[in-house]
Amino acid sequence: MRTGTGLSRPPESCITGHGHLLFNPAAPVHGGPRPHWYATPVPRGNVTVALFVVICVIAVALIFDFTNGFHDSANAMAGPIATGALTPRTAVILAAVLNVVGACLSTEVAKTISGGFFDEKLVTPVIVLAGLTGAIIWNLITWLFGLPSSSSHALFGGLIGAVIIGAGLGTVHFGVVISKVFLPAVAAPVVAGLAAAAAIKISDVITRDLPKKKAAKKGFRNAQAFTAALVALAHGTSDGQKTMGVITLVLIAANLQAPDSGPHWWVIGLAGFAIGLGTYSGGWRIMRTLGKGIVKIDTEQGAAAGSATAATILASAHLGFGLSTTHVSTGSIIGSGIGRKGSDVRWSVARRMVYAWLLTLPGAAVVGGAASLLADQGLVGTIILLASLGAACLVIYLVSRRNAVDRTNVTESPEVLVLNAAKPNKIAKAQRKYAKRLAKQAALDAGRVPAHVGGLSSEPESTEDQRAQHANRGSEAS
Amino acid sequence: MIDWLSLLIVAVVSVGVTALFALLLSTAIRLLSVARAADDSRAAMPATVGAWVLLGLIGVMLLIGLYLIIPQFH
Numbered sequence: 001m002r003t004g005t006g007l008s009r010p011p012e013s014c015i016t017g018h019g020h021l022l023f024n025p026a027a028p029v030h031g032g033p034r035p036h037w038y039a040t041p042v043p044r045g046n047v048t049v050a051l052f053v054v055i056c057v058i059a060v061a062l063i064f065d066f067t068n069g070f071h072d073s074a075n076a077m078a079g080p081i082a083t084g085a086l087t088p089r090t091a092v093i094l095a096a097v098l099n100v101v102g103a104c105l106s107t108e109v110a111k112t113i114s115g116g117f118f119d120e121k122l123v124t125p126v127i128v129l130a131g132l133t134g135a136i137i138w139n140l141i142t143w144l145f146g147l148p149s150s151s152s153h154a155l156f157g158g159l160i161g162a163v164i165i166g167a168g169l170g171t172v173h174f175g176v177v178i179s180k181v182f183l184p185a186v187a188a189p190v191v192a193g194l195a196a197a198a199a200i201k202i203s204d205v206i207t208r209d210l211p212k213k214k215a216a217k218k219g220f221r222n223a224q225a226f227t228a229a230l231v232a233l234a235h236g237t238s239d240g241q242k243t244m245g246v247i248t249l250v251l252i253a254a255n256l257q258a259p260d261s262g263p264h265w266w267v268i269g270l271a272g273f274a275i276g277l278g279t280y281s282g283g284w285r286i287m288r289t290l291g292k293g294i295v296k297i298d299t300e301q302g303a304a305a306g307s308a309t310a311a312t313i314l315a316s317a318h319l320g321f322g323l324s325t326t327h328v329s330t331g332s333i334i335g336s337g338i339g340r341k342g343s344d345v346r347w348s349v350a351r352r353m354v355y356a357w358l359l360t361l362p363g364a365a366v367v368g369g370a371a372s373l374l375a376d377q378g379l380v381g382t383i384i385l386l387a388s389l390g391a392a393c394l395v396i397y398l399v400s401r402r403n404a405v406d407r408t409n410v411t412e413s414p415e416v417l418v419l420n421a422a423k424p425n426k427i428a429k430a431q432r433k434y435a436k437r438l439a440k441q442a443a444l445d446a447g448r449v450p451a452h453v454g455g456l457s458s459e460p461e462s463t464e465d466q467r468a469q470h471a472n473r474g475s476e477a478s
Numbered sequence: 479m480i481d482w483l484s485l486l487i488v489a490v491v492s493v494g495v496t497a498l499f500a501l502l503l504s505t506a507i508r509l510l511s512v513a514r515a516a517d518d519s520r521a522a523m524p525a526t527v528g529a530w531v532l533l534g535l536i537g538v539m540l541l542i543g544l545y546l547i548i549p550q551f552h
Contacts, residue, residue, distance in 0.1 A: 106549055179480045191489045198493055199500035206504035211515035219507040226540055234547045307499040312492040314546050319491060321484035 049379050053125050054254045056382060058247050060132045060389070062274045065243040067139040068151040069099060069278020072239065074286040075148070075309070075329040076231035081410060082291030083302040085221040086228070088407035092282050094225075095232040100276035102236020103244070104268055115156055116176045118163045125250055126375045127162040129382070132246070133389050134158025134368025138360060140396045146285040146293070146405070146416025147356040150324040151239065153181055157364025162372035164365065177361065180322070185357040188323040189331025192312045196335030199304035204340065207300065220299035227306030234313050235325055236275065243271040284405040285416045289353075290330060292414040295337030295345045304339065305332040327357060346414070499539060506532035 077091040086094065135154035142149040160172055203220075210216050244263045247270075251257040257264065263271075291297075297305065309325075309332045316323040330353060337345040374385040403417045413434060509529035516522035545551050 102547070175479050183480060183485075187485055187489075191485075191492050194489070195493045195496035198497045202497055202500040203504040206501070206508055207511075210508060210511045212511040215514060216507045216511050219503070219510065223503050223536070230540065230543045230547065233544075237547055237549065303503065304496070304500060307503075308492070308496045310543060311495040311499065312488070314543055315488045315491040315495065318546055319484060319488050321481060321488045323488070 050254065052379065053129065053382060054250055054256070056386060057125050057129050057132070057250045060129055060136070060386075061243050061246045061250075062270055063389075063393075064132045064136050064139075064151075064155070065240075065271055065274035066278035066281075067136050067143075068239055068242070069096075069275040070281045070283035071139050071143055071148070071151055071278075071286065072235055072325060073099075073232075073279040073281075073283050074290045075325045076228045076235060078287045078290035078329070079297065079302040079305050079333060080221075080224050080228045081287060082297055083221065083224065083299045085224040085299065085302060088282070088284075088287075088410055091228070092280050092407070094229060096276040096280035098229055098232035099236035099240065099279045100272040102233045102238075103240025103272035103275055106237040106241040115180065116173060117156055117160055117180070118167075118172050122163050122167050122171060123159070124166075125253065126382075127159060127166060127372065128246060128250065129385070130162035130165075130372035130375050131155060131159030131368050133371040133385060134161055134364040134366075136389065137367045137392050137396075138364040140393060141363075142356055142360070143283060143285055144396050144400050145356075145418055146289040147353055148286050148290055148326045148330055149353075149356045149360045150185075150326045152242070152324065153185070153357070153360045154364040155242070156181065157361035158368030158371070160361065161365030161368030161370075162375075165369040165372040166376070181361050182358065184321070184323050185327055185354075187321075188312070188316075188327035189334060189354075191323070192308050192328040192331035193335030193338060195312055196301075196304045196308035196332040197339030199308055200301055200336050200339035203300050203304055217299045220303040223303040224299065224306045227303070227310045230310045231306070231313060231325070231329070232279075234310070234317070236272075238317070238325075240271055240275050243274065244268060247271065282407060282410075284407060284410045285400070288405050288410050288413065288416055289349065290333060292411060293346065293349050293416070294330070294333050294353075295343055296414075297333065297336055301333075301336035301340055301343075305329075305336040308332040308335060349414075495539075499536065502532045502536050502539075506530075506536065 073092060073095050077086065077095050080086040081088050081091050132155070135151065135158040138149070138154040138157065139151060160177070163171055207216055244267050247267050248257065248263045251264070251267075252259055252261075295301075309329045312323065312328045312332070313325055316328070330350075334345060334350055337343040371385055371389075374381045374388065377384070399418070405416060415434065417431070506529045509525040509532070513522035513525035513529065516525070
């Protein structure tokens with residue numbers, strides 16, 4: 001994500017003090033906006049507790065990095081997978097490698113964790129732990145429903161929730177929240193959508209009535225693969241350093257690292273590995289929604305969406321208005337559908353995504369706030385928080401297994417069905433309904449009628465050539 | 479507080495660069511397609527050369543993208 005600016009170095013006075021550790025994890029967070037990265041001599045008995053908190057923050061930061069990877073792998077690769085430009089396995093391997101390379105390239109950790117949303121001095125290891133917990137749980141919930149959402153917004157939401165619980169509502173700068181979260185969430189899909197729509201219009205005009213259609217498809221596929229690779233690399237450089245920044249600042253605050261030094265090699269390696277592993281694991285539920293659920297795209301649309309995503313991300317990163325990769329890539333895909341005459345954009349899915357984007361910050365804030373309440377209870381609270389996080393992850397994973405989406409079935413359906421545990425028949429009904437729609441689609445295909453049925457694909461390996469055949473049949477019939 | 483000018487610049491640059499990319503790519507693909515469909519290889523030469531020039535420009539755009547992404551370059 002591009003909207004994040006990472007971590008802030010604590011004030012110099014906070015990181016050069018005395019004592020075994022430079023922060024006091026047992027210090028009460030409640031009771032007013034007090035800085036906690038300050039130099040407080042901590043009794044020796046608390047050193048173990050403080051070290052435990054540091055280890056917990058590092059572990060949870062790596063888990064967040066993993067969820068960030070699998071949540072965002074769809075941003076780059078959903079399009080190429082949906083159009084057949086890359087096979088699912090190749091796509092995630094490519095994205096994972098480029099994310100790791102990107103993470104290793106960006107060793108300059110970001111300067112602030114607060115992002116201007118609240119006073120930097122309010123950030124403590126406990127707040128970071130609670131914020132990361134909120135972000136992880138929100139990421140997993142949105143993944144369960146197959147909804148792309150910004151990991152940076154989730155992290156800021158978690159931190160803001162924790163800060164509100166610790167220091168009160170007045171400490172949050174809501175003007176910054178609107179200008180850096182809500183406005184970009186609306187602007188990003190509009191900008192990227194316009195770019196993709198313009199691209200597909202131009203492309204359709206120029207490539208009309210091509211003599212060698214099949215070769216042209218190959219050209220668009222290659223372009224799509226290259227632009228997807230650029231997006232994956234850009235994602236690694238921007239998001240990889242986020243976790244490195246969190247870990248590095250916690251180490252500095254704990255006096256385990258020199259104040260002005262960069263991230264340790266093992267931090268770079270672990271953060272790169274976590275985001276790479278997350279990306280490789282695919283986030284297939286989100287891939288399915290982005291690649292198949294919003295609009296049925298062909299290779300031209302895929303290339304238009306890919307180039308719009310890459311151009312918008314790079315422009316936003318270098319021209320001073322941060323936009324989320326997730327919002328940009330979603331907007332590009334929608335734009336490629338709007339720009340193509342006759343494309344059927346599923347606005348209900350798009351609407352659900354926008355709701356998820358707008359809810360990401362408050363949703364993660366609620367979880368982060370609750371996590372902060374737990375973490376404030378000292379060692380026992382921190383252990384309960386970690387246990388709760390583990391249990392939540394397990395429950396969400398088990399629910400997702402009831403209707404698993406993986407690389408073998410990611411292109412089979414446009415929908416991500418989530419089982420309602422209270423009504424176990426619901427999923428079966430939904431699957432029967434979907435089977436009926438498939439049968440209807442097959443009947444349409446048999447009748448040689450071009451099918452533009454809301455992004456449905458009757459076969460897992462539905463390729464662009466088959467779609468081109470449909471179009472040709474349609475034109476023959478007319 | 480909201481930097482509308484930056485947003486406008488980002489929007490214009492994004493749409494402009496994407497449109498340019500689409501223009502180059504589509505024209506290159508059209509020229510290649512025309513060249514392959516031509517019976518006479520001599521007649522196909524201008525289209526082929528034109529296509530590869532445009533593909534080269536696309537390559538330059540991708541390299542600029544790489545330059546912008548990799549922090550060590552700037």
